[in-house]
Amino acid sequence: MTTAETPAYRSDLPQQRKLVTAIPGPKSTAIHQRRSVAVSAGVASTLPVYTADAGGGVIVDVDGNSLIDLASGIAVTSVGNAAPKVVAAVRESVGHFTHSCFMVTPYDGYVQVAEKLNELTPGSHAKRSALFNSGSEAVENAVKIARLATGRTAVVVFDHAYHGRTNLTMALTAKAAPYKKGFGPFAGEIYRVPMSYPFRDPDGLGGKEAAERAISIINTQIGADQVAAVLVEPIQGEGGFVVPADGFLPALSQWCTSSGAVFIADEIQSGFCRTGDWFASDHEGVVPDLVTTAKGMAGGLPLAGVTGRAELMDAVHGGGLGGTYGGNPIACAAALAAIETMADLDLNAAAKRIEGTAVPILQTVAEQTGRIGDVRGRGAMLAAEFVIPGTTDPDPAVAAAVAKACHAQGVVVLTCGTFGNVIRLLPPLVIGEQLLVEGLGVLTDAVRAI
Template identity: 80%
Template sequence: MAPDTTAAAATAGLPQERRLVTAVPGPRSAALHERRRGAVSDGVASTLPVYVADAAGGVIVDIDGNSLIDLGSGIAVASVGNAAPRVVDAVQEAITHFTHTCFMVTPYEGYVAVAEKLNEVTPGSHAKKTALFNSGSEAVENAVKIARLATGRTAVVVFDHAYHGRTNLTMALTAKAMPYKAGFGPFAGEIYRMPMSYPFRDGLDGKEAAARAISQIQTQIGAGNVAAVLIEPIQGEGGFVVPADGFLPALSEWCTANGVVFIADEIQTGFCRTGDWFACDHEGVVPDLITTAKGIAGGMPLAAVTGRAELMDAVHAGGLGGTYGGNPIACAAALAAIETMEAEDLVGAARGIEAIARPRLEALAAETGRIGEVRGRGAMIAVEFVARGTTDPDAAAAGAVARACHAAGVVVLTCGSYGNVIRLLPPLVIGDALLSEGLDVLADAVRGL
């Protein structure tokens, strides 16, 4: 298939094509992997041990010269593409001035400008304020801190299949034991897990699923004890579970009626990924606090909590922060990444990706009988593998398909509480031809089961 020649790819200078010159991984990657084994903790795993030399647009080029189609975006981080021109230019300019001063010691404009932009683009027209951090886990931890302090309550409600991070508190908030929680306890207390709306598996509509969860909250905790309800509007690591329409609005309304802080974890779903600026926009849900990271800064480490000004200001001076939070280089990258999203209509691009991918995946499901459901929105699409003729999870099938894709030069990711889901998170700047070729490879892998 002819290579793509999108503007982003042409500027970055990498041909947008799948090209295999060795096995995957190749000999140079294998040699470097041996070095890694002697130097890097075995606790740090990699999905596909090819070692990257260059990446741009929708491709990753490894040190053996293989060019792989990227349908993972570093887990939704490189949404504007790797080496996005505006991001590169902004980082190069910023780094000539200073690399760090610590905003808590001597502040700078970039931090303020990012906060202003997040206050503008996140859901809701109310007065908002923002605090910046380094990672999604930090953002979630600080959102919980803010909610507890502002309400004077301690209980935090989370959901089945949730993933919120790897720190002690966010492990407690996360549902899946292996590999995230196993052996790392004891965990933080006052965390309560409720049933998620999972239409493929529970058969409930949104209002029914919300009523079930709310009933359990009121019975098991008591509304007056709940500081926050924390939820991913579309679950990420848990399997791209999309709640039934009406579920999120009902939870949000219950929170408002009971003085509970509604926190939307949009770390994976945010910044155009789902075909809206934020996944909450789909049903007009306005969270009290929203956590963001991943796609915010074109690959630079940055995260944020944005929320109602009165909540954000409830914290005493010095109660929020961190040495590297809102690093000036990351702030420059974030402003450039958001500018790219606006200028290149990456909301529209995400919807275009869904328009190509969803019909093909649904046809593949009907053809093979191995896919129980195709779900997701925008450029956040997943397929859940089941044993033929049942809804029983089939993790072995998902693993086999992922391995086949990797060997053929296409990066895909598995996920799900049962390990039976393949998730697609392509860069929003990927060309149509490259995306279609990646889907061809995936389809061949599923047919080969």
């Protein structure tokens, strides 16, 4: 519950949608023109409005427009931008030292974050953690750990998966454009199997059956004794917010245990209260061997982690894990404050309230228009998949048009999905109910207008 000591967001920023110019406005447009000659064209932006201020559920641009934030910087600012405890912790930390490198002269903040990760991730077994800068780094290091600990090389991933943009994580990622196109050759010993995708799977294919389908391919085409790790997002992110059918993840986890493979849960987008649990794996009581984290952990500062069974994490020789900036002291301070804020405000309950508000609204417009084939997700990780009415054929053009209409009306939404036909909703978990409903109203009006 919000208290006077733990406010949900900055009190100086009105929580309202307010448009004073067209989107983008003249100041944003001027900056964008400068950007075109200063920044690589390979770095794209969803909406070319330039942020001046943000907090709670709003983003204020340089033109003074206040937009409703249903993206959270891709699930990063779950506690809101400039969350009071995070800001205070960062200010305190930066006044002491900005860097010493944990691999040179370590510091307590890193240890405290590791202790928190060991406490919060699924399972009561002995754990260890290592900290990095980004989700891609966390995934890459999890694969390194699994390969070294098992002495095996094969890594199993899934259709529609997204795991990052480094060379190894591009190989792990399913979608070619824009993430992989032209960037090969990629790392080897990566094998892809079908994901449980209830909306697109054959009727009657439940989670256990979908797992059996994947396991059969692993056994026959790879060999169980060759598999170092099975890497899966408990709820897929960029691939379309695909929620596997119940039973899929437990069956995979059980197969890993019996075969000696490491079960890695990529919780980078789904972790830290986003789905209504501390981690999406908690929903079915799945206990991964390794968990990768990033995004929502540090209130907007770059921090990532790998947490796992002590015997796996400690199998790595000294110096085998690390990085100059990994576990930066300021980011660690932000993470500790963000995690405290999540607990103080019960953001797991907040995520469930967001789901309770958003899903009926999305389901209603789906029934009314026939444009949305599937409403899915959990907590504040929700999606609408757009299809040609009367079919399951993807309709990326309509998804793009709806997103564009929302942007023009001052509501920030993101598209995703292998077919580009999904709009995903990732509001800050501290967003006010009235602001959320207003943002959803703009979205549903856009769908109806199509």
